Amino acid sequence: MVNQKEFTLKPRRRGFHLITSEVMEHLTALPRCGILHLFIKHTSAALALNENADPDVRSDLETIFNRLVPENALGYEHTLEGSDDMPAHAKNIIAGSSITIPITDGRLNMGIWQGVYLCEFRNDSGGRRIVATVLGE
Numbered sequence: 001m002v003n004q005k006e007f008t009l010k011p012r013r014r015g016f017h018l019i020t021s022e023v024m025e026h027l028t029a030l031p032r033c034g035i036l037h038l039f040i041k042h043t044s045a046a047l048a049l050n051e052n053a054d055p056d057v058r059s060d061l062e063t064i065f066n067r068l069v070p071e072n073a074l075g076y077e078h079t080l081e082g083s084d085d086m087p088a089h090a091k092n093i094i095a096g097s098s099i100t101i102p103i104t105d106g107r108l109n110m111g112i113w114q115g116v117y118l119c120e121f122r123n124d125s126g127g128r129r130i131v132a133t134v135l136g137e
Contacts (some may be wrong), residue, residue, distance in 0.1 A: 001034070001134075002135050005131075008128065008129055009128045010022065014123050015058060016050075016058040016061045016119050017118045018052055018116070023038065024108075029106065030103050030106045030107065030136070032106055033104060034136020035103060036133070037098060037100045038099050038116065039130065040097050040118075042092075042128055044088035045118060045120050045121055046092045046096055046097060047096065047097065047117065047130075048096070048119055049101070049110065050114065058117075061119075065091050065121070069087040082123070088122050092121065095119050099116065101116075
Protein backbone atom coordinates (compact mmCIF):
# COMPACT_ATOMS: atom_id res chain seq x y z
CA MET A 1 0.00 0.00 0.00
CA VAL A 2 1.22 3.47 -0.87
CA ASN A 3 -0.72 6.60 0.06
CA GLN A 4 0.40 10.15 -0.52
CA LYS A 5 -1.15 13.38 0.67
CA GLU A 6 -0.06 16.98 0.36
CA PHE A 7 -1.25 19.52 2.90
CA THR A 8 -0.46 22.97 4.28
CA LEU A 9 0.58 23.54 7.88
CA LYS A 10 -0.86 26.54 9.64
CA PRO A 11 1.50 29.55 9.46
CA ARG A 12 3.95 29.88 12.32
CA ARG A 13 6.43 32.46 13.50
CA ARG A 14 10.14 31.88 13.27
CA GLY A 15 11.31 29.10 15.58
CA PHE A 16 11.08 25.38 16.24
CA HIS A 17 7.52 24.08 16.50
CA LEU A 18 6.09 20.68 17.43
CA ILE A 19 3.74 19.65 14.64
CA THR A 20 3.21 15.93 15.32
CA SER A 21 -0.50 16.33 16.10
CA GLU A 22 -1.13 18.60 13.14
CA VAL A 23 0.56 16.16 10.77
CA MET A 24 -1.48 13.26 12.16
CA GLU A 25 -4.73 15.22 11.64
CA HIS A 26 -4.02 15.19 7.90
CA LEU A 27 -3.37 11.45 7.67
CA THR A 28 -5.89 8.65 7.42
CA ALA A 29 -5.47 5.47 9.45
CA LEU A 30 -1.89 4.24 9.36
CA PRO A 31 -1.07 0.68 8.24
CA ARG A 32 -0.11 -2.01 10.73
CA CYS A 33 3.51 -1.86 9.60
CA GLY A 34 5.32 0.60 7.34
CA ILE A 35 6.99 3.98 7.15
CA LEU A 36 5.89 7.60 7.02
CA HIS A 37 8.04 9.90 4.92
CA LEU A 38 7.51 13.66 5.34
CA PHE A 39 8.96 16.18 2.88
CA ILE A 40 8.74 19.97 3.13
CA LYS A 41 8.44 21.80 -0.20
CA HIS A 42 10.43 24.85 0.88
CA THR A 43 14.08 25.87 1.07
CA SER A 44 13.81 28.24 4.04
CA ALA A 45 12.25 25.84 6.55
CA ALA A 46 13.02 22.25 7.57
CA LEU A 47 11.68 19.15 9.29
CA ALA A 48 13.30 17.35 12.20
CA LEU A 49 12.69 14.90 15.03
CA ASN A 50 13.56 16.05 18.53
CA GLU A 51 12.47 16.62 22.14
CA ASN A 52 8.70 16.82 22.57
CA ALA A 53 8.41 17.69 26.27
CA ASP A 54 10.58 20.63 27.34
CA PRO A 55 9.93 23.84 25.35
CA ASP A 56 13.38 25.14 26.39
CA VAL A 57 14.86 22.74 23.83
CA ARG A 58 13.04 24.59 21.05
CA SER A 59 14.25 28.02 22.16
CA ASP A 60 17.79 26.68 22.68
CA LEU A 61 17.78 25.24 19.15
CA GLU A 62 16.77 28.66 17.81
CA THR A 63 19.73 30.19 19.68
CA ILE A 64 22.14 27.54 18.39
CA PHE A 65 21.05 27.87 14.75
CA ASN A 66 21.26 31.68 14.94
CA ARG A 67 24.83 31.42 16.23
CA LEU A 68 25.77 28.92 13.52
CA VAL A 69 24.28 31.00 10.71
CA PRO A 70 23.85 34.64 11.75
CA GLU A 71 21.85 37.21 9.84
CA ASN A 72 23.61 40.16 8.20
CA ALA A 73 26.97 38.40 8.10
CA LEU A 74 29.49 39.88 5.70
CA GLY A 75 29.77 38.09 2.40
CA TYR A 76 26.15 37.07 1.75
CA GLU A 77 25.21 37.83 -1.84
CA HIS A 78 21.62 36.54 -1.79
CA THR A 79 20.05 39.42 0.15
CA LEU A 80 17.13 40.69 -1.98
CA GLU A 81 14.49 38.79 0.03
CA GLY A 82 15.57 40.08 3.43
CA SER A 83 18.31 39.53 5.97
CA ASP A 84 16.73 36.28 7.20
CA ASP A 85 16.49 34.63 3.76
CA MET A 86 20.04 33.44 3.03
CA PRO A 87 20.53 32.24 6.61
CA ALA A 88 17.21 30.36 6.27
CA HIS A 89 18.51 28.53 3.18
CA ALA A 90 21.73 27.58 4.97
CA LYS A 91 19.79 26.36 8.04
CA ASN A 92 17.62 24.21 5.75
CA ILE A 93 20.78 22.55 4.40
CA ILE A 94 21.87 21.78 7.97
CA ALA A 95 18.51 20.49 9.25
CA GLY A 96 17.12 18.87 6.09
CA SER A 97 13.96 18.74 4.04
CA SER A 98 12.62 15.33 5.03
CA ILE A 99 12.26 12.77 7.79
CA THR A 100 11.24 9.12 7.82
CA ILE A 101 9.45 7.50 10.77
CA PRO A 102 8.67 3.79 11.19
CA ILE A 103 5.05 2.72 11.67
CA THR A 104 4.42 -0.19 14.04
CA ASP A 105 1.00 -1.52 15.04
CA GLY A 106 -0.68 1.41 13.25
CA ARG A 107 1.21 4.09 15.21
CA LEU A 108 4.31 6.20 14.66
CA ASN A 109 7.16 4.31 16.29
CA MET A 110 9.06 7.21 17.82
CA GLY A 111 10.88 7.41 21.12
CA ILE A 112 8.83 8.57 24.09
CA TRP A 113 10.45 12.03 24.01
CA GLN A 114 10.43 12.50 20.22
CA GLY A 115 8.17 14.73 18.18
CA VAL A 116 8.04 16.08 14.63
CA TYR A 117 9.34 19.65 14.33
CA LEU A 118 8.73 22.35 11.80
CA CYS A 119 11.93 24.39 11.84
CA GLU A 120 10.74 27.79 10.61
CA PHE A 121 13.72 29.92 9.66
CA ARG A 122 11.96 32.97 8.13
CA ASN A 123 10.59 35.87 10.16
CA ASP A 124 7.44 36.05 8.03
CA SER A 125 6.20 33.03 6.10
CA GLY A 126 2.93 31.48 5.12
CA GLY A 127 1.76 27.95 5.71
CA ARG A 128 4.36 25.41 4.70
CA ARG A 129 3.51 22.65 2.21
CA ILE A 130 4.20 19.09 3.32
CA VAL A 131 4.09 15.88 1.25
CA ALA A 132 3.33 12.84 3.42
CA THR A 133 3.95 9.42 1.89
CA VAL A 134 2.84 6.31 3.77
CA LEU A 135 4.21 2.95 2.67
CA GLY A 136 2.95 -0.13 4.44
CA GLU A 137 0.97 -3.31 4.63
